[in-house]
Amino acid sequence: MTADAGRPPSPAKRRAMPALVRYAFSEAPAVAALTAVAAVLAGAAPVGITIAIGGLVDALTPAIGQGPGTPAARECYRWIALVVALFLLTHLAESARTALGRALGRRVTGRLGERVMTAASGPTTIGHLEDPAHLGRIGRARGEGTIDMPPGEAVFGFSAKASMWVTGIGSAALLTQVAWGLGLIVFAVFVVIHSRLVRNYRIAVVETVNQTKKLRRTSYLRDVPTTPDAAREVRLFGLAAFFRDAYHSEWRANMAEVWRRRREHDLFVVVVVVVTGVTVASVFHYLAHRAATGGATVGDLAVGGLAVRALLQILRADDDDLRVGFGSEAAAEAFAFPVVASPAVPDQAPWPGPAATISCENLRFRYGGAADEVLHGIDLAVPAGQSLAVVGLNGAGKTTLARLLAGLDAPSGGSVRVGATPVEDANRRSWQRQVVAVFQDFGRYELTVRDNIAFGSLAHADDEEGLRAVARQAGLLKFIEGLPNGWDTVMSSGYPGGVDASGGEWQRIAIARALFGLRHGARLLIMDEPAASLDARAEARLYDTFHELTAGATTIAISHRFATVRKAERVVVLDHGRIVEDGTHEDLIGAGGRYAELFRLQAKRFEEAQS
Ligand SMILES: Nc1ncnc2c1ncn2[C@@H]1O[C@H](COP(=O)(O)OP(=O)(O)OP(=O)(O)O)[C@@H](O)[C@H]1O
Numbered sequence: 001m002t003a004d005a006g007r008p009p010s011p012a013k014r015r016a017m018p019a020l021v022r023y024a025f026s027e028a029p030a031v032a033a034l035t036a037v038a039a040v041l042a043g044a045a046p047v048g049i050t051i052a053i054g055g056l057v058d059a060l061t062p063a064i065g066q067g068p069g070t071p072a073a074r075e076c077y078r079w080i081a082l083v084v085a086l087f088l089l090t091h092l093a094e095s096a097r098t099a100l101g102r103a104l105g106r107r108v109t110g111r112l113g114e115r116v117m118t119a120a121s122g123p124t125t126i127g128h129l130e131d132p133a134h135l136g137r138i139g140r141a142r143g144e145g146t147i148d149m150p151p152g153e154a155v156f157g158f159s160a161k162a163s164m165w166v167t168g169i170g171s172a173a174l175l176t177q178v179a180w181g182l183g184l185i186v187f188a189v190f191v192v193i194h195s196r197l198v199r200n201y202r203i204a205v206v207e208t209v210n211q212t213k214k215l216r217r218t219s220y221l222r223d224v225p226t227t228p229d230a231a232r233e234v235r236l237f238g239l240a241a242f243f244r245d246a247y248h249s250e251w252r253a254n255m256a257e258v259w260r261r262r263r264e265h266d267l268f269v270v271v272v273v274v275v276t277g278v279t280v281a282s283v284f285h286y287l288a289h290r291a292a293t294g295g296a297t298v299g300d301l302a303v304g305g306l307a308v309r310a311l312l313q314i315l316r317a318d319d320d321d322l323r324v325g326f327g328s329e330a331a332a333e334a335f336a337f338p339v340v341a342s343p344a345v346p347d348q349a350p351w352p353g354p355a356a357t358i359s360c361e362n363l364r365f366r367y368g369g370a371a372d373e374v375l376h377g378i379d380l381a382v383p384a385g386q387s388l389a390v391v392g393l394n395g396a397g398k399t400t401l402a403r404l405l406a407g408l409d410a411p412s413g414g415s416v417r418v419g420a421t422p423v424e425d426a427n428r429r430s431w432q433r434q435v436v437a438v439f440q441d442f443g444r445y446e447l448t449v450r451d452n453i454a455f456g457s458l459a460h461a462d463d464e465e466g467l468r469a470v471a472r473q474a475g476l477l478k479f480i481e482g483l484p485n486g487w488d489t490v491m492s493s494g495y496p497g498g499v500d501a502s503g504g505e506w507q508r509i510a511i512a513r514a515l516f517g518l519r520h521g522a523r524l525l526i527m528d529e530p531a532a533s534l535d536a537r538a539e540a541r542l543y544d545t546f547h548e549l550t551a552g553a554t555t556i557a558i559s560h561r562f563a564t565v566r567k568a569e570r571v572v573v574l575d576h577g578r579i580v581e582d583g584t585h586e587d588l589i590g591a592g593g594r595y596a597e598l599f600r601l602q603a604k605r606f607e608e609a610q611s
Helices: 016-027 029-066 071-121 132-141 151-178 182-209 212-226 228-236 240-292 298-314 319-335 398-405 425-432 449-460 464-473 477-481 503-519 536-544 546-550 585-591 594-610
Strands: 358-365 375-382 387-391 413-418 435-438 524-528 554-558 570-575 578-583
Touching (some): 016 029, 016 151, 016 319, 029 151, 071 132, 071 319, 151 182, 151 298, 182 240, 182 298, 182 319, 212 228, 212 240, 228 240, 240 298, 375 578, 398 554, 435 503, 449 503, 464 477, 464 503, 503 524, 503 536, 503 546, 536 546, 570 585, 570 594, 585 594
Parallel strands (some): 387 570, 435 524
Antiparallel strands (some): 358 375, 358 413, 570 578
């Protein structure tokens, strides 16, 4: 079981329900007030029915004696009419509570979801979105991780529980009235049993689904053989049985505690049934005795019996309890996200003219939570219009350097500058608009091919000519024109008329997107292995036309392919987060250092392959 499954929730979580109710009233006052009224009516009407049936029972004996049409008979009809009206009211109020509670819950979930989304996308850097703890908080604030219970579910569940407690408290009061002391005792016993039942129910569910990591892995093991990505290897390597067996053994191991808890719970239910039986029998015995000895009317007996029956509903833990529990925990997480206004207006853009050098000075960087720095004091100045290649072994820090130059991360030390202006939080967003990039894990948006390319400069999405031009430059135009809906084809076969693109086609789309951004004013183009999925002809074409395509922009290309790298005007070699060589291809070959060694290794392999 998870460590905190049985523990009481933290103070923040316990306070979440009142805070959530206040939030609901502030976000949708009218709906919240109507929900509250409906909940109270739905809970109070059954208490009224109990009273009316008691009145009817007491009125029956004289009415039977006096016959139809007499005042006693009319008294009976009045009670019957009241019972019918209250039945109707119960159903109407309950339906209204359900509909209003759901609407209110949806509103609350939506608003809190926006708050989380705005707060998460608010920071101009991206490190927090790679932090598993932060991603966990975002997920939990949306109600993921246990059962799917976003904050609004707690609002809905709370309205149901509020009704239940109104009925319960009202019925206890009636029972107390007809048998003083008894109502209070029964109510107190039932409340204790209820809280234990809710706790057990919650633990059972938590056991089943809150072991996020283990169950995520278990589900992963179950799903791998059916995912398209793995389907080929699962067949070729004969992995189906491995995944099936691993899934079964992990599932059994994870569920052992759940099953133990369930057995414990079943035992508790037996105890509850016995306690309930004894309580109900005692109440009826007591009331019958009092009625027989003239201490109570038959109507009192009926009221007492119905009140006990209504109180029995407290002896139940249901999904509404889970909604309140998990939903309010999600709300507590959501409330922990600050209220951030969306940046409607871009930040200041104080950038010097396009001729400014992009540079970094003593640039240091450490990923959040990591012990060691990845970059150890990089000094680099890239004059405007220069094409720079960055090479180095895997893990040398090339992509990290590119992310920092693009303003996607804040340096741990040193600075990135454009001319004399440092890139910092106040202007980071506007600097990011000056940069276009094709990262190794570029975006593959399940939207139209037009959107996918226009994202390079969304403000110019109507530039049809520009879109066609960059598609042609990226070698995509024929592909797009051959699509079922042309430019409006959705790039995923999961949608009607949509298609899946190959790895190379996706890469061309990413290149076209970057070129579209350049066409509309970006000044720095970063390409991290932009040709990794391109065929040899497409790669050659990309680099042969590179200068023409990039139209004098500053370009930084990261590549392991020296045929590509040597075309750059300048090459820097990164090794363990430090620049160890800097010069033209010819300079570095002449120097006979790391670059020359790597170049020779690749050239040798090529020659061997040819011979
Ligand atoms: N998001 C991240 N969080 C923590 N560490 C990271 C992250 N991204 C990269 N690293 C680490 O930083 C170091 C440098 O990674 P980086 O991706 O910059 O190298 P690279 O030179 O681009 O490598 P490659 O040639 O394999 O793409 C590596 O040790 C890597 O494990």
